[in-house]
Amino acid sequence: MSAVPTPAEFEEAARSLAGVISHTPTELSRALSDIVGAPVLLKLENLQRTGSFKIRGASYRLAQLTAEERARGVVAASAGNHAQGVALAAQSLGIPATIFMPLGVPVPKLLATRGYGAEVVLEGETVATSLRLAAEFAERTGAVLIPPFDHRDVVIGQGTLGLEIFEDVPDVDTVILGIGGGGLIAGVAAAVKQAAAAAGRTVRVIGVQAENAAAMPPSLEAGHPVEITTHPTIADGILVAKPGEIPFQIIRELVDEVVTVTEDDIARALLVLLEHAKVVVEPAGAVGVAAILAGKVRGTGKTVSVLSGGNIDPMLLQRVVSHGLAASGRYATVRIPLPDRPGQLARVSEILAQVGANVMEVLHTRHGQGLQIDEMILQLSIETRGPEHTQLTLDSLRAAGYEPQVMPD
Known part of the structure; x- marks a missing residue:
């Protein structure tokens, strides 16, 4: 059997998932279109049931289970979206579900998974530990382990998103998606490219990874999935150290290019989506837009960027917005040494007002290593209109005799 699922398999999956998933909208983003000078559309999968695309692959995989397998129940491990997808899919089919989640899982994702009727086991510090525990549970109890991306049924289920893209935008030129384990982009690439070929067209498919978790480029270079050492990233939904074997075979054959984006790129994209598209997206769901804004992806025809999920913890959203403002040059923390004399704070405030x-935010202290007895430190968090305005602010302070230092975000 070919690694690439057939159009008939995707069509069968779409029929199977009818009434289970939503056909999410694909909408033109005028702001992004103006930035790149070509039409950019957003596939709003953040509006999907459970808040991400994961319900597609999980539901289709569970739908293929035999009656005997369903009776044994299913088990999965995840820190978020896959957990919710499996939990809701199992609830819809009346299948008992056990989900292993790490201890530090965000509370909203934990509560949502429990709310879909799954038994949640909180144990271990990492998703890797949860995966090991889930595999041990499956071996011990006979429950069917549902992988997040490395299964043909999961890839086919995710690929139904590609059918929707081509149905809604039949003249699409480029599709951009994030890559974690590779299940989503493998399914979408196979579905949309075969649909386009049947219509006598071609479509580019471009994958995006966070620089801190970019396992796909070295894997493609090596010709097989390679495990890398990852680093923390706000795009935790695609923080995967090694691509799946099954998705990799499809990606190697069908995906045209894989690019990477920085943490600043991702934060900036989230801010643009909030301000201009009026959508809340998790960092992993914004990497396609991040690649567009960073100039990593260029096209003259219609580009569809998949916003793959919207499950973001409110506290993380607050931090990411601050980081995005800083990355866009609209927010800065400035440290200013001052003589310890009355009126200095008022003088600085007057310059900023002008x-x-x-x-x-203001931090005013006379304590700190290296300070002279007649010195103090004023630390200000300031909001500006952009990089030029920030520079004007710093130049004005320097012209008044101060030595402002911009602190790292």
């Missing part, structure tokens, strides 16, 4: 910088 240039129109908005003070968000």
Whole structure:
């Protein structure tokens, strides 16, 4: 059997999932289109049931289980989206589900998974530990282990998203998706490219990874999945050290290019989506837009960027917005040494008011290593209109005799 699922398999999956998943909208983003000078559309999979695409692959995989397998129940491991997808799919089919989640899982994702009727086991510090525990549980109890990406049924289920893209935008030129384990992009690439070929067209498919978790480029170079050492990334939904074997075979054959984006790129994209597209997306779901804004992807025809999920913890959203403002040059933390004399704070405030910088937070201290007895430190968090305005603010402070230092975000 070919590694690439057939159009008939995708069509069968779409019929199987009818009434289970939503056909999410694909909408033109005028703001992004203006930035790149070509039409950019957003596939709003963040509006999918459970808040991400994962329900597609999980539901289709569970639908293929025999009656005997369903009676044994299913088990999965995840810190978020896959957990919710499996939990809801199992609930819909009346299948007992056990989900292993690490201890540090965000509370909203934990509560959502439990809310879909799954038994949640909180144990271990990492998803890798949860995966090991889930595999041991499956071996011990006979429950069917549902992998997040490395299974043909999962890939086929995710590929139904590609059918929707081609149905909604039949003249699409480029599709951009994030890559973690590879299940989503493998399914979408296979579905959309075969649909386009049947219509006498071609479509580019481009994958995007966070620089801190970019296992696909070295894997493609090696010709097989390679495990890398990852580093922390705000795009934790695609923080995968090694691509899946099954998705990799399809990606190697069908995906045209894989690019990477920085943490600043991702934060900036989230901010643009919030301000201009009016959508809340998790960092992993914004990497396609991040690649567009960073100039990593260029096209003259219609480009569809898949917003793969919207499950973001409110506290993380707050931090990411601050980081995005800083990355966009609209937020800065400035440290200013001052002589310890009355009126200095008022003088600095007057300069900031004159240039129109908005003070968000003030820290005023006489304590610190290296300070002279007649010195103090003023640390300000300021909001500006952009990089040029930030520079004007710093130049104005320097012109008044101060030595402002911009602190790392």
